[in-house]
Amino acid sequence: MSPIWRYRLLKNSLYAKFANSSFPIPSKSSRQPIRSYNIAACMPEAASFQGVGDHKGLYEFSINQGDSFWGAVGRQRLSWITPFHTVQNCDLKQGKIKWFEGGQLNVSVNCVDRHVHTCPERVALIWERDEPGTEVTITYRQLLELTCRLGNLFRRLGVRQGECITLYLPPCPLTVAAMLACARIGAIHNVVFAGFSAEALAERIRDGEGSALKISTSGSEPALAPQD
Numbered sequence: 001m002s003p004i005w006r007y008r009l010l011k012n013s014l015y016a017k018f019a020n021s022s023f024p025i026p027s028k029s030s031r032q033p034i035r036s037y038n039i040a041a042c043m044p045e046a047a048s049f050q051g052v053g054d055h056k057g058l059y060e061f062s063i064n065q066g067d068s069f070w071g072a073v074g075r076q077r078l079s080w081i082t083p084f085h086t087v088q089n090c091d092l093k094q095g096k097i098k099w100f101e102g103g104q105l106n107v108s109v110n111c112v113d114r115h116v117h118t119c120p121e122r123v124a125l126i127w128e129r130d131e132p133g134t135e136v137t138i139t140y141r142q143l144l145e146l147t148c149r150l151g152n153l154f155r156r157l158g159v160r161q162g163e164c165i166t167l168y169l170p171p172c173p174l175t176v177a178a179m180l181a182c183a184r185i186g187a188i189h190n191v192v193f194a195g196f197s198a199e200a201l202a203e204r205i206r207d208g209e210g211s212a213l214k215i216s217t218s219g220s221e222p223a224l225a226p227q228d
Contacts, residue, residue, distance in 0.1 A: 045072040108184035115140040138173045150181035161186035164208050170194040
């Protein structure tokens with residue numbers, strides 16, 4: 001039997017099976033049309049885009065008017081210390097890629113502070129610990145407090161902008177806050193897996209030219225608060 005006949009027999013048998021069962025086969029006239037959604041409700045920046053009323057229009061606008069699209073997104077969704085003056089300055093042939101020229105921002109502020117202003121008690125991190133049922137949730141308010149405490153600790157240790165801090169910590173909220181604290185004070189973080197030996201740790205500190213070291217002193221699960 002040729003493949004085309006096998007296909008037709010299979011198709012007819014499946015259709016007969018469903019036709020004789022209680023499973024309804026919707027007709028073309030009864031199918032619900034795809035519902036449209038409010039672009040401005042999903043993306044408030046789109047309210048200022050002329051002629052954009054659906055997803056296709058939004059996509060075409062982002063392609064044809066990239067500066068207007070990404071400029072609105074950058075201004076609306078990021079907090080700037082110094083506003084940018086040029087959205088993009090790119091030339092792929094010359095290998096030049098520049099976005100938001102002239103602008104200055106702090107990554108830590110954009111990751112944490114922006115959310116604290118609008119929803120401080122919203123969960124920022126969920127820490128799944130080894131023991132089932134012992135997970136810990138960290139709100140944006142708690143994460144900001146921990147980040148600021150660590151940033152102040154690093155400054156008291158003499159860490160200056162541009163210097164490197166080696167973080168020898170297990171995966172936990174304290175590690176996330178330590179990385180955010182480095183970004184907050186303008187330092188560079190060098191994360192080292194907490195299971196490495198002393199020799200491996202020393203090698204990575206030398207490679208990163210670290211000027212400070214933050215380690216866990218309470219086993220595999222350090223306390224949420226920094227140990228000053």
